[in-house]
Amino acid sequence: MADGDFAAMRAAMVASQLRTSDVNDPAVIAAMAQVPREEFVPAARRDTAYTDRSIPLGSGAAMNPPLATGRLLNAAGIQPGDKVLLLGDATGYTAALLMHIGASVTAVGSGQKPATLPGSVKWVDGAPAKGCKSSGPYDVLVIDGAVAEFPDALTGQLAEKGRVVTGMSERGVTRLCSGRKAGGVVGFVRLADMEMVDAIGFEPAPAGFTF
Numbered sequence: 475m476a477d478g479d480f481a482a483m484r485a486a487m488v489a490s491q492l493r494t495s496d497v498n499d500p501a502v503i504a505a506m507a508q509v510p511r512e513e514f515v516p517a518a519r520r521d522t523a524y525t526d527r528s529i530p531l532g533s534g535a536a537m538n539p540p541l542a543t544g545r546l547l548n549a550a551g552i553q554p555g556d557k558v559l560l561l562g563d564a565t566g567y568t569a570a571l572l573m574h575i576g577a578s579v580t581a582v583g584s585g586q587k588p589a590t591l592p593g594s595v596k597w598v599d600g601a602p603a604k605g606c607k608s609s610g611p612y613d614v615l616v617i618d619g620a621v622a623e624f625p626d627a628l629t630g631q632l633a634e635k636g637r638v639v640t641g642m643s644e645r646g647v648t649r650l651c652s653g654r655k656a657g658g659v660v661g662f663v664r665l666a667d668m669e670m671v672d673a674i675g676f677e678p679a680p681a682g683f684t685f
Contacts (some may be wrong), residue, residue, distance in 0.1 A: 480512045485507065488507045496666075499547070502548050502552075506540065508574065509567070513590060514565040526539050528669070531565065537564065537567065537671065542641070542650075542668055543568060545666070546650065550614050550652075551637065552572060552614060553576070555576060556613040558572055558613065558615070558616060559605055559610065559631060560580065560595075561581075561582050561603075561676075562619050563581055563588070566592065567590070568616065568618050570591075573594060579594075579595045579596065580609045580612070582598045582600050582604075582675075583600075585599070601675055602617075602674065602675030602676060604627050605625075605627060607627075610633075611632060611633035613637070614637045616638075617639070617641070618674075619673030619674065620642060620670045620671065620673055621642065621676040624662070629655065634656070635655060636655045637655075638654070639652050640673070649667055650667075650670070652665055
């Protein structure tokens, strides 16, 4: 498929998926309109890079639908210069979007560093659920998928008044949630039910979880 075809698909994604579904942060729109998502998916699935569904990556992992990524970053309210801890990004796509917006990004993942991860991103090979305390505190924490609960280990790595965006899984329903740290505690608000993959490096949601 030609690069021009991908550019057209990218423009259609922005117009039909993002702008119609409450993704209204100009910086997020600009990043997703310019970063070539097709370069971050498996070669055999490049023609599905802009469809509104998750993309299997192998070994049980998957990439979020574009809308889920857009809503996560929209809720995060990233500002240029924000120090961001990114957890569970298996492809480097979300990291590239954050870099385009102007964030300083530390990404934690277990195993091999994604080949497409931007070179200016600090990569830490480790357990995403444990974060990276040595580079904190962070202004924003982005979990690139859904988790059963927010790990206690991450609270101390977030600056006071720092922000968190993630998916939360409860009884088979995944919700986009945002949180803010106040008085040493992170409180969350449910924003919307949303299709979102399980975050890589976090335990799957147990039955009956509440938060």
